[in-house]
Amino acid sequence: MTLDLNSLLVCPGCRASLPPPILWGEEERRCACGRSYALSRGIPRFVASDAYAGSFSFEWQHHRRTQLDTTPNGESERTFRRKTAFTPEDLRGRLVLEVGCGMGRFAEVASRWGADVVAVDLSLAVEAARENLAERPNVAFLQADCFALPFAPETFDVIYSIGVLHHTPDCGAAFRTLVPLLKPGGTIAIWVYATMGRWAVVANAYRRLTTRTPHRLLHALCYVAVPLYYLHRLPLLGAVTQMLFPTSMHPRATWRVLDTFDWYSPRYQSLHTPDEVREWFELAGLTEIRVLEAPVAVRGVRSRGASAEDNG
């Protein structure tokens, strides 16, 4: 099935449907309220820039395919299952919103499973994502801020967001903006960073410096840090070096560079507990709430009696 993105888009300012796609032309689509939205390099843009997410524009342009599965049941698919508990049966034929898609590794999984996927990201990652999944008629990408998404309430059967909301200025508020977009009976699943051990305290101290370091330099330093992996794996001594110089322990070197950069570069990065996130779900009126094993992954269902005003 070919996904008709244009029929889903509304003006994030006044919520009116946007004029017919023909007026979208190649450059811009103008709402009756005066706001206009650009279409550039084939991607609708609902933000003027990547705002605070420049580190992610850099990251996903340099690691466009590092985490993209090349075979079924690859690492990204297994991560997707672990952090959402979704199965192909949950998503097949559904209209799905992915919030913060990066270079599209989870959109790749969901669309392969047969969902129609609308994937948004604040950063230029959408360009890499679109290129990665250019052959999939059931995926569409747009650049937008999760706090002002161009969709009407009750549009999606499923919403998921993995590793994203804690990178916004207010993780809980970002979650709350997504719930009204869910149809009654629809499911939302999120995964956010957990409050972690002492190493996170050390890593966060480094972040005071690294979040101000030019991306190119920080990325080069991450390459230098990659061999620390071998030191970190030593018995006893490794525990100390990991505490002092926390870096990714992924077995693949390029993946370690990416993960380490991903930890040290983002402007915003908050940590959360399962109880806290469960409470967000309860307060948003969601039901069938499940706290999954991957900390902190939570999913819930919008009750069938819910109306757009309840959470809007």
Ligand SMILES: C[S@@+](CC[C@H](N)C(=O)[O-])C[C@H]1O[C@@H](n2cnc3c(N)ncnc32)[C@H](O)[C@@H]1O
């Ligand atoms: C760590 S990456 C995760 C990407 C993807 N979910 C994955 O796991 O591969 C976080 C992503 O969230 C995006 N992001 C941050 N703030 C956002 C916002 N306000 N709206 C939409 N996306 C946002 C970033 O641009 C970045 O691509």
